Amino acid sequence: MRKPCCDKQDTNKGAWSKQEDQKLIDYIRKHGEGCWRTLPQAAGLLRCGKSCRLRWINYLRPDLKRGNFAEDEEDLIIKLHALLGNRWSLIAGRLPGRTDNEVKNYWNSHLRRKLLNMGIDPNNHRLNHSLPRPVHQNPENSTSTASTSSLMKNDTNNQLVRSQQRRDNDQVSDAGSCLEDEAPGAPCGSTLPDLNLDLSMSFPSSSSLGINKDEDKEKKLNIDPNLSQQELVPSSAATLVLFQ
DNA sequence: AATCACTACAACCGCAAGCGA
DNA sequence: ATCGCTTGCGGTTGTAGTGAT
Numbered sequence: 001m002r003k004p005c006c007d008k009q010d011t012n013k014g015a016w017s018k019q020e021d022q023k024l025i026d027y028i029r030k031h032g033e034g035c036w037r038t039l040p041q042a043a044g045l046l047r048c049g050k051s052c053r054l055r056w057i058n059y060l061r062p063d064l065k066r067g068n069f070a071e072d073e074e075d076l077i078i079k080l081h082a083l084l085g086n087r088w089s090l091i092a093g094r095l096p097g098r099t100d101n102e103v104k105n106y107w108n109s110h111l112r113r114k115l116l117n118m119g120i121d122p123n124n125h126r127l128n129h130s131l132p133r134p135v136h137q138n139p140e141n142s143t144s145t146a147s148t149s150s151l152m153k154n155d156t157n158n159q160l161v162r163s164q165q166r167r168d169n170d171q172v173s174d175a176g177s178c179l180e181d182e183a184p185g186a187p188c189g190s191t192l193p194d195l196n197l198d199l200s201m202s203f204p205s206s207s208s209l210g211i212n213k214d215e216d217k218e219k220k221l222n223i224d225p226n227l228s229q230q231e232l233v234p235s236s237a238a239t240l241v242l243f244q
Numbered sequence: 245a246a247t248c249a250c251t252a253c254a255a256c257c258g259c260a261a262g263c264g265a
Numbered sequence: 266a267t268c269g270c271t272t273g274c275g276g277t278t279g280t281a282g283t284g285a286t
Contacts, residue, residue, distance in 0.1 A: 050272085054255065088274075090255075100253085100275080101253085105253050108253095
C-alpha cells in the first residue's frame with residue numbers, strides 16, 4: 001500500500017493565501033528548491049510537498065511569463081502537439097516562461113477547440129470530415145500561409161463546440177503524436193503535408209526548467225538539442241496546413 | 245436582479261520513472 | 266535484483282468570473 005504523500009488531515013488544501021505564497025517564496029529564495037517533501041515543514045507551511053512544488057512551478061516562479069499566448073506560441077504549441085502528443089512538459093520546455101500546466105490548460109480551453117472548429121481532429125491533427133469544415137475554404141488560400149491563430153478570431157462559431165468540449169474531454173487523453181500514429185517509416189508529412197516540422201529543438205534556459213529530464217527525453221526522441229529556440233518557432237508558412 | 249451556462253485556470257490526484265540503499 | 270521513497274507528469278476536478286437569458 002502506497003503511503004500518502006502527506007498527512008492529509010494536517011494539510012491545507014485549495015487556494016493558496018498570500019501568506020502561504022510569501023512563506024514559500026521566502027523559503028525558496030533562502031534555501032533554493034530542495035527536497036519538496038520536507039520543504040513544507042521547514043517553511044512552516046501546512047501543505048504537502050507536492051502542493052508546494054506545483055504552486056512554485058506553476059505560479060510563483062519568478063521567470064514565469066504569464067499573460068496571453070502570442071500567436072507564435074500558439075502555433076508552436078500546435079506543431080509540438082502534433083509532434084509530441086500530450087507531452088506537456090516537453091512542449092512547455094520549448095516555451096520559455098510557460099509551464100506544462102499552463103500549456104495544457106491553454107490547449108484544452110483554446111487550441112483544441114480551435115482545431116475542432118477548423119475541422120481538424122486535435123487528437124491526431126488530421127482533417128476530420130465529420131467535424132465542421134474550416135471557414136476559410138478559399139482555394140487560393142488552401143496552401144494557407146495564414147496562421148491558425150488568425151484564422152479563428154471569430155469565436156462565435158465556437159459555441160457549439162464549446163458545449164461539446166466537456167463531453168469530448170474524456171476522449172482527449174489518447175492524443176498521440178503523429179509520430180506514434182504513423183506507420184513505421186512513414187514520415188509525419190504524409191498526413192501533415194505542409195508541416196515543415198523541423199525537429200530540431202533547443203534547451204530551455206537552465207534556470208527555468210527541469211533540464212535533465214528534458215534532455216533525456218529529447219535523446220529518446222532523437223531531437224537535436226543543439227539548435228536555437230528560433231529554429232522551432234514556426235514561420236507563418238509552416239503553420240499547420242492540414243487540408244489536402 | 246436572478247439564474248443559468250459556460251470558460252479559464254488553479255489545484256488536486258494517481259501513476260510511473262528515477263534513484264539510492 | 267528489489268524495494269521504498271521522492272519527484273514529475275498528465276488527467277481531472279473545483280470554482281471564480283463572465284456573459285446570456
